[in-house]
Amino acid sequence: MRLADRRDESTVRTAGPSGAAAMVAVVIAFGACSLLGCSRTELESAPRGEPAEVATSPGEDPGAGSIDFLIESKPVKLLTADELMKNLKPLRLEVFEPYERANAVFTAVPLERVLDEAYGPSWRTKEAILFGCRDGYEPTIPVRRILEHQAFLAIDRPGDVGFTILKDEEGTRRRIDLRPFYVIWENLDNARVRTEGDYGWPYQVIRIDLVSFRSRFQEMAPPAHSSSQVQAGFDAFVAHCSKCHAINGRGGAIGPELNYPANPTEYLKEEWLRKWIDDPTLMRIAPRMPPLNPDLPDRTRIIDEIVAYLGAMASHKIEPGAP
Numbered sequence: 001m002r003l004a005d006r007r008d009e010s011t012v013r014t015a016g017p018s019g020a021a022a023m024v025a026v027v028i029a030f031g032a033c034s035l036l037g038c039s040r041t042e043l044e045s046a047p048r049g050e051p052a053e054v055a056t057s058p059g060e061d062p063g064a065g066s067i068d069f070l071i072e073s074k075p076v077k078l079l080t081a082d083e084l085m086k087n088l089k090p091l092r093l094e095v096f097e098p099y100e101r102a103n104a105v106f107t108a109v110p111l112e113r114v115l116d117e118a119y120g121p122s123w124r125t126k127e128a129i130l131f132g133c134r135d136g137y138e139p140t141i142p143v144r145r146i147l148e149h150q151a152f153l154a155i156d157r158p159g160d161v162g163f164t165i166l167k168d169e170e171g172t173r174r175r176i177d178l179r180p181f182y183v184i185w186e187n188l189d190n191a192r193v194r195t196e197g198d199y200g201w202p203y204q205v206i207r208i209d210l211v212s213f214r215s216r217f218q219e220m221a222p223p224a225h226s227s228s229q230v231q232a233g234f235d236a237f238v239a240h241c242s243k244c245h246a247i248n249g250r251g252g253a254i255g256p257e258l259n260y261p262a263n264p265t266e267y268l269k270e271e272w273l274r275k276w277i278d279d280p281t282l283m284r285i286a287p288r289m290p291p292l293n294p295d296l297p298d299r300t301r302i303i304d305e306i307v308a309y310l311g312a313m314a315s316h317k318i319e320p321g322a323p
Helices: 081-087 111-125 143-148 191-195 228-240 270-278 299-313
Strands: 010-012 044-046 066-071 074-080 091-097 102-110 128-133 140-142 151-156 164-169 172-177 182-185 205-211
Touching (some): 074 111, 081 111, 102 111, 140 143, 228 299
Parallel strands (some): 066 205
Antiparallel strands (some): 151 182
16 A cells, blocks of 8 residues: 555555455456447547547536435435545545556545445445446446445546546547546456456446345346346346346446347347457447457356347347336
């Protein structure tokens, strides 16, 4: 850990646990997978390798936003960035930024302390946290992961780039606005978290909801008595794909709905669908969707399981919003 004397902040190169027990199967997650289009909101284009202008007012406070805290969609509390910085002493935290693929420093507060501030200690007994972002991205992170590793809620990025990152999207280097909050992880000394890439790094976070998997993903669940391969595909879809895509109206809104009214297995050959999940650039120049994380163990098997799950859901359609 590296500290530097500052008036109100500490500079930390955090050190965290380097290994932890494996998470439950439904949330085994190492990277970003999404089907038929998954990308985060862009701010503006920039030439590859060169900085881009930030389309925000120079006097605008990047940490002036607020965040809603819920339990199973029921409001519990609202906290502003000013309240978080007042109640929880912010740190200057150095991490390996997975989108920029370089070290970066952020002003941040420990996520555990943020959750304590909002919920008290009871959040530790819950199953998962659903993050809601202003661009429709909705990743679900198991509570266990937050307890086993060090997560932080970033409020600002010191320096002249503002509270932004550079990110490759659709073949172009773009500067992304992170406001109001960005979830980041200690990964300089934690090999596992670093291998997982951008899994669990949502930006533009405006909502945190404590949920159970059963209540959150009921519409996504495969038909009763489905094969073990289909069930494993459901687990993988929840972990890797639901943050961008919905099934029967449940899931993220970055990419398209993947079951109602039509399922991709109904209009794509299986071999093409597998290629698309594996690496969309094999089929399209500069696609919106990133490939399944190349470092993911048993990657081919997981792709087969996701395709099997999608095929099973084609006969299990529920109209979004139907009672």
